[in-house]
Amino acid sequence: MTNPQQPKNLNKTRDDLEQDQFLTILSREEALARFEAALFPRPVPAEQRPLADALGCALAEDIVAPIDVPPFDRSNVDGFAVRSADLSSSGEATPVRLMLNDEAIACGIAPARPVLSGTATSIATGGPVPRGADAIVMVEHTQPVSARAIEIRRAASPGQFVSYAGSDIARGENLLRAGTVIGSREIGMLAACGIAVVSVARRPRVAVISTGDELVQPGNELRPAAIYDTNGAIVTAAVSENGGDAVFLGAIADDEAKLEAAMRGALESSDMLVLSGGTSKGAGDLSHRIIARLGKPGIIAHGVALKPGKPLCLAVCDGKPVVILPGFPTSAMFTFHDMIVPVLRRMAGLPPRSDAKVFARVPVRIASELGRTEFVMVSLVEGDGGLIAYPSGKGSGAITSFAQADGFLKIDALADQMPAGTDAEVTLFTPHVRVPDLVIVGSHCTGLDLVTAPLARAGLVVRSIAVGSLGGLAAARRGECDFAPIHLFDEKTESYNTPYVADGLELVPGWRRMQGIVFRSGDARFEGLSAQDAVRSALADPTCIMVNRNQGAGTRILIDRLLGDIRPDGYWNQPRSHNAVAAAVAQGRADWGMTIAPVAHAAGLGFIPFAEEHYDFALVTARKQRLAVQAFLAALASDEGRAALERAGFRPA
Ligand code: AMP
Ligand code: MG
Numbered sequence: 001m002t003n004p005q006q007p008k009n010l011n012k013t014r015d016d017l018e019q020d021q022f023l024t025i026l027s028r029e030e031a032l033a034r035f036e037a038a039l040f041p042r043p044v045p046a047e048q049r050p051l052a053d054a055l056g057c058a059l060a061e062d063i064v065a066p067i068d069v070p071p072f073d074r075s076n077v078d079g080f081a082v083r084s085a086d087l088s089s090s091g092e093a094t095p096v097r098l099m100l101n102d103e104a105i106a107c108g109i110a111p112a113r114p115v116l117s118g119t120a121t122s123i124a125t126g127g128p129v130p131r132g133a134d135a136i137v138m139v140e141h142t143q144p145v146s147a148r149a150i151e152i153r154r155a156a157s158p159g160q161f162v163s164y165a166g167s168d169i170a171r172g173e174n175l176l177r178a179g180t181v182i183g184s185r186e187i188g189m190l191a192a193c194g195i196a197v198v199s200v201a202r203r204p205r206v207a208v209i210s211t212g213d214e215l216v217q218p219g220n221e222l223r224p225a226a227i228y229d230t231n232g233a234i235v236t237a238a239v240s241e242n243g244g245d246a247v248f249l250g251a252i253a254d255d256e257a258k259l260e261a262a263m264r265g266a267l268e269s270s271d272m273l274v275l276s277g278g279t280s281k282g283a284g285d286l287s288h289r290i291i292a293r294l295g296k297p298g299i300i301a302h303g304v305a306l307k308p309g310k311p312l313c314l315a316v317c318d319g320k321p322v323v324i325l326p327g328f329p330t331s332a333m334f335t336f337h338d339m340i341v342p343v344l345r346r347m348a349g350l351p352p353r354s355d356a357k358v359f360a361r362v363p364v365r366i367a368s369e370l371g372r373t374e375f376v377m378v379s380l381v382e383g384d385g386g387l388i389a390y391p392s393g394k395g396s397g398a399i400t401s402f403a404q405a406d407g408f409l410k411i412d413a414l415a416d417q418m419p420a421g422t423d424a425e426v427t428l429f430t431p432h433v434r435v436p437d438l439v440i441v442g443s444h445c446t447g448l449d450l451v452t453a454p455l456a457r458a459g460l461v462v463r464s465i466a467v468g469s470l471g472g473l474a475a476a477r478r479g480e481c482d483f484a485p486i487h488l489f490d491e492k493t494e495s496y497n498t499p500y501v502a503d504g505l506e507l508v509p510g511w512r513r514m515q516g517i518v519f520r521s522g523d524a525r526f527e528g529l530s531a532q533d534a535v536r537s538a539l540a541d542p543t544c545i546m547v548n549r550n551q552g553a554g555t556r557i558l559i560d561r562l563l564g565d566i567r568p569d570g571y572w573n574q575p576r577s578h579n580a581v582a583a584a585v586a587q588g589r590a591d592w593g594m595t596i597a598p599v600a601h602a603a604g605l606g607f608i609p610f611a612e613e614h615y616d617f618a619l620v621t622a623r624k625q626r627l628a629v630q631a632f633l634a635a636l637a638s639d640e641g642r643a644a645l646e647r648a649g650f651r652p653a
Contacts, residue, residue, distance in 0.1 A: 028373045031301040038300055038316040044349040047202040054182045057200035058349040063176045068166035069192050073129040076161045080120040081133035084158045095151040136161035179351050201349025203245035207266035208235045211277040215251035230329040231276035242341050243348030260290045277327035279311040287324045291315045307372040309335035334375045356428040360387035366418040368411040377405035379465055382435040384479050389426050390465050436463035438628035442472020442484035445615055450644040454635050460628050476618050482629050483619040487554045496614035508617040509653035511645050514597040515558050517608040518585050531610040535562045538592050546570035547581050547590035559594050598649035
């Protein structure tokens with residue numbers, strides 16, 4: 001008997017199934033230790049590079065200075081080379097007269113005559129000190145008496161204004177250590193020693209392959225149900241950032257033969273292979289099965305107690321690392337940086353990464369899965385008592401959290417949460433903390449970006465953290481932001497926002513957003529009707545499907561008002577954003593829903609206005625005089641700001 005609901009892999013053999021389970025989930029530390037043990041020690045292959053091409057490379061060996069720098073005793077000033085003993089009695093009232101030798105030592109001129117007692121030789125900055133002389137007197141401290149003599153009215157100490165041979169770099173001295181990354185300063189030192197070619201670690205060649213039938217390369221049109229290949233670009237860039245020579249081989253479909261051919265080809269021509277996707281246990285997930293055929297010892301770890309990143313697969317095939325990163329881009333990025341970068345840098349002869357770290361207070365409790373090391377991206381803001389780290393993740397499928405985050409914190413595998421108020425160590429994505437000038441925490445609206453645009457152009461860093469209206473109000477009360485955008489309807493007073501503004505906060509009017517029914521243009525069930533009639537018409541058609549909104553959303557309150565107790569088909573589909581509602585209707589997953597006018601229009605949908613929502617700002621009064629806050633208020637009130645809002649379909653208050 002066949003059951004149409006049966007998943008495909010049920011007709012596999014028991015052996016297959018057993019092989020397909022994560023045999024053992026290793027801890028992060030154990031997985032990394034086993035991976036490194038299978039790869040190291042190994043020699044770092046070196047290559048010779050001309051100095052000009054060596055920028056950013058790691059030195060393969062220590063460099064010993066082949067010469068002294070400077071190569072001779074050198075004058076540091078324009079003046080006269082003298083014997084200091086001649087000037088021992090020299091003073092304001094007792095000038096000493098010295099006869100000039102018949103030579104002037106310029107840069108690049110080797111002196112021909114010695115400086116005998118009672119004589120001096122004219123010398124330029126950089127000129128070699130002549131025999132006999134042991135000090136230089138600056139030209140400003142001498143008076144000419146004739147064409148052939150000078151007078152000096154001060155003593156000179158031995159060695160004055162002389163740089164001795166080897167005083168900068170001494171021949172035989174260890175100049176630079178193996179592993180040093182060559183920057184402009186190192187290039188300068190090497191050039192000063194006359195070194196034109198250096199032995200540097202050869203960048204490991206790293207082949208990058210994305211896997212998945214659904215992947216389309218950026219630049220091409222997205223077909224229905226397809227997504228852009230994000231990991232290919234991320235991994236290629238991250239390999240380059242960490243000393244590898246990345247070769248992106250494109251996205252390969254989930255086809256075992258094609259994938260195996262691509263993997264074999266990649267391994268032949270590279271030192272390392274990084275794949276992404278297809279590492280879970282789905283029927284289409286093939287890469288890990290192919291690895292077993294590619295070389296010994298094969299898979300080292302498949303399943304690591306990381307979050308995000310559990311399906312990570314680490315393998316070594318005949319000495320070459322082969323890695324399958326999880327498909328979700330954020331998971332791919334974290335696992336790459338945490339587990340692959342250490343290995344890549346060692347292969348590239350580079351020292352371990354030294355990411356900057358800071359401590360910051362976590363204002364909210366962060367739940368965590370027991371047994372997995374969890375990475376949580378955070379945005380940093382300046383609070384009254386120091387830095388505050390807001391968790392900013394949107395889940396492992398989200399890519400934008402990386403751009404909005406300043407760094408991440410780690411929650412130990414043995415912890416099931418990080419309590420609110422924890423002073424946590426944050427690893428920064430950038431070398432230094434750059435605390436934003438304006439911090440907005442609350443409900444997000446695309447109109448916000450229009451108003452803050454001039455601030456960004458003026459060089460002010462604006463950070464907007466979307467936590468919803470209520471979360472924003474709480475942050476504002478704790479003094480963690482400058483203001484909280486809110487759109488909260490109070491049933492009792494039938495008014496927006498004002499009843500929610502607590503002590504220490506004041507309400508700044510923002511703009512109005514028209515909420516209404518969206519449908520595909522031309523749908524006769526909705527076209528030309530009022531909102532109430534449109535809903536009535538939808539309810540009258542049993543094939544009609546709606547898309548709802550999440551509990552707590554301002555939009556949901558409006559939908560509930562229209563529907564009363566009725567629960568039509570689609571009611572339980574409750575996405576969390578205006579855009580998701582529009583996408584569901586545009587793609588035919590639903591026939592109607594409620595969203596704001598600008599989003600409906602951007603998606604090319606029909607729109608029936610229903611109610612205007614007030615989007616305002618709860619401003620922290622104590623922060624009102626700050627420069628960035630004033631700049632925001634000015635932008636909000638400006639003609640340009642209002643015009644930009646109107647063009648986008650908002651109505652400034
Ligand atoms: P998989 O492990 O192949 O099942 O992939 C898990 C999720 O990550 C799926 O939603 C994939 O569409 C997504 N994914 C896989 N590879 C990529 C990629 N290169 N770029 C963006 N998303 C990806
Ligand atoms: Mg896949």
